[in-house]
Amino acid sequence: MPDIKLFELGPTRSSRVRWALLEAGLEYESIGNNIDVFSSAALRKIHPLGKLPAAIIDGKPLFESGAIVTAVADLVPERALIAKPGTWSRNLHYQWMSFALSEMEAFVQSSEINTIDFVLPQDQRVPEIVEQNSMLYRRAAAVLEGVLNGTEFLVDNRFSATDIFVGYTVHWGYEDGLLNDCPNLLAYRERLVSRKHCTLEQH
Numbered sequence: 001m002p003d004i005k006l007f008e009l010g011p012t013r014s015s016r017v018r019w020a021l022l023e024a025g026l027e028y029e030s031i032g033n034n035i036d037v038f039s040s041a042a043l044r045k046i047h048p049l050g051k052l053p054a055a056i057i058d059g060k061p062l063f064e065s066g067a068i069v070t071a072v073a074d075l076v077p078e079r080a081l082i083a084k085p086g087t088w089s090r091n092l093h094y095q096w097m098s099f100a101l102s103e104m105e106a107f108v109q110s111s112e113i114n115t116i117d118f119v120l121p122q123d124q125r126v127p128e129i130v131e132q133n134s135m136l137y138r139r140a141a142a143v144l145e146g147v148l149n150g151t152e153f154l155v156d157n158r159f160s161a162t163d164i165f166v167g168y169t170v171h172w173g174y175e176d177g178l179l180n181d182c183p184n185l186l187a188y189r190e191r192l193v194s195r196k197h198c199t200l201e202q203h
């Protein structure tokens, strides 16, 4: 069994890693799981910005939820949670993770930190950006909406680590009311939420 420590907190992006670990059937030590984790020196040693998630896998530090989810899936090839490195399906995993992060999540994150989050002090927030962010998120969501027209999941039409990663981004848009014109994405989110280990609605 690999030795896994996860710095986490409830519904933050660490829940992607928790979901992946549950699907992988791997045990792990949870570190933090309270708001003080953000100010802990231990987290800063792993993540230079003191963000969540961060992990230590067999003594080696790793941050960025996409990197950690991918690493976890690779630990259990027998569970077929991700395509093998070097395959085209693996390229598609990176494609959809990068797309979700840069073309969708960046915008809902910007809306959040400019309105409700604790990251920026009020006098540094630009709430007017939300409208543009929402437009750009919706533009990229429409791409996924089209892709999911003929398939249930993003890679090889079967559930994988890609869906754990992208599902979080889709769920975020759902919570922000950005998916009203996307029946395929709403159905995709429901499919993910119905999985036993899904963490999307665990708060």
Ligand SMILES: N[C@@H](CCC(=O)N[C@@H](CS)C(=O)NCC(=O)O)C(=O)O
Pocket (backbone or CB within 6 Å): 011, 012, 013, 014, 038, 049, 050, 051, 052, 053, 063, 064, 065, 066, 119
């Ligand atoms: N791209 C990073 C984003 C990490 C991130 O921004 N995490 C949030 C929690 S969901 C955080 O730690 N925020 C605190 C801060 O920005 O200081 C990832 O996917 O891991």
